[in-house]
Amino acid sequence: MQYPIDVFTHRATRAHDPVRTFKSRRSPLGVDRVDALERLFPRWGFSVDDPSAPPPRTPEGLLDTVALFGRTAPLVVEIGSGMGDATAAMAAADPDRDWLAVEAHLPGLAALLLLIERHGLTNVRVAHGDALRLLRADVAPGSLDAVHAFFPDPWPKVRHHKRRLVQPEHVALLRDRLRVGGTLHVATDWAPYAEQMRDVLTADPDLAGGVVPRPAHRPVTRFEQRGRDLGHEVTDVIVRRVR
Template sequence: MASRDVFTHRAARPHEPLRTFHPRRSPLGRDRSDALDRLFDVHGFAVDDPRHAPPLTADGLLDTEALFGRRAPVVLEIGSGMGEATAAMAAADPARDWLAVEAHLPGVAALLVRVEQEDLTNVRVAHGDALRLVRARVAPGSLDAVHAFFPDPWPKAKHHKRRLVQAEHVALLRERLRVGGTLHVATDWAEYAEQAVEVLTGDPALVGGVVDRPAHRPVTRFEQRGLDLGHAVVDVVVEKVR
């Protein structure tokens, strides 16, 4: 059973990189609480709590073969939200394994519910900061793709330094991709889309740009609400070429 203290956001440590998400707590409800108790230690792990750690290699890196029970290409989902898109993509692409990292507990619980209901054997759910996990535990060249769909836009200028899509973070994620792997960002925040295009296409090891929404990325209820309000969604996809 996953104890509740593993889900408590700790304070940022001195000199630690800024979070790219808003720490917040929300009520879970009976079904999601039950899912956490039954399924977290089966299909999930905590980024920071060693009592609920993932399997690691002798080098202290994430052992994805042990985690998923097979050797397959791995897709990293940064900020999987309530898990709707992750579950749909994993179901449609069973040849790849999907590691969804979500900082907010209701999203972790909601995706665990979907994993059980849809019998998704190729999904694992991590609770915590995706960038911390990538820095500490993900081997260079080990990811087939990285997805960041609708990351927090941090609209105030003084908060732009907290955005996920900036050169330092993109370089980190690109290093973890295999050559030929892709980094896919989607946003409905126009100014953030401009920044994403500039940063992603400005990395000399990445090639690509704005594309029409790929068929494999489903339109979630969250996205549809924005579309109904007239928001324009921009997809940026780049490939690692060296």
Template sequence: MTLTDATPATPPAAATPAGRAAPIRTFHRRAGRMGPRHADALDRLWARYGLLVPERPAPLDPAALFGRRAPLVLEIGSGMGDATAEMAAADPGRDYLAVEVHTPGIANLLALIEERGLTNVRVARGDAMELVRGALEPDSLDAVHAFFPDPWPKARHHKRRLIQPAHVALLGSRLSPGGTLHCATDWAEYADAMLATLTADPGLVNAYDGFAPRPAHRPVTKFERRAVRAARPVHDLIFHRR
């Protein structure tokens, strides 16, 4: 099976290949109910706009996936997809590959793609780091967005965090020179850890002195609205590949 094969809307979890240690996931697999709008979008649009990330993905050809050659943005954890759809609509010159595991969120983004007539968005279901590791070539990304990833607040779970040295090195290797790694979080301790980890990576340079001012091009997400209501400051971090 290749990455671009049409797949069922709710494919079974793939088994770990023999002899390979189970990967440490950076996400929770969450169940969720879907209304008629989401179920209809998933049934009709998955084969056209969706792709499954298998355990060992084959190399991905973005030009074949999107039908053109354009700078590619990887969205890790697109949630319900509202921010991805808004950014893609405002940025038609770049293509957006959103990766999510929450089926209702995938379905909502598929519905938004159709409703807004977006041609520059595709949705991948599965582990973003497996996709980056096995399917994306070095220097192939114009930007990586990681907005409000799970903070995994308990110390024993920090190994599951998305922004950690090995992951950052891998993501940086997939960015083209000058490409952008943009993270955001409302978890203060995670923000400090992100800043330290990103600053320590020799392949990246901070676009600002410390945290970045909130960029206007990043849409307000439900997590950000929740943080504002709870009086938690949101931190943006914008780094470029050297």
């Protein structure tokens, strides 16, 4: 069966590539999700890495969000949208903003495509691949209204901490892509990672904010609920670009 994108592999990390913050893994898709990728990905998705499914681009070679969404609106980037339930719910409740969900895991991306179709969402698009690669190469500085990263991989082993998303180098990139006044919202149920998130984000002189109670606009996903049932405390950190 021919898929619209390479559903099982990502480009191998080369010596000069940045270290990835996510795990590449193979998972069964099932008939419904295969169908979603074949029918819906060409309409509402693009690939970060695969030249056969590229994003629309401006004459300058950057991501053309007007062509992607069919309008001009504030843009939220979701890094690692998981199974898409939180993204779909927030986008449905906030129709005046556009939402770009970037996910490397194909079952999650397919699940979100099905939610877009089921709920008739017109303000959500999906990207398959590495969000940091997309932000570095294709997103203009100062162009995002918000960046969300909910429950990124905590990489608990010390030797893997370099793979964590929230660290100074990556935060500098995310902050640069936000407009002044734009927000970066992260959440985790891994206590040591929560401390790192708080420390890294509050140390950046161009960001203001800190740990907050879970905002009502962030839905509790099935993944989060499983952690809460196990007694995991969830920490939300929201910071705003101030200059």
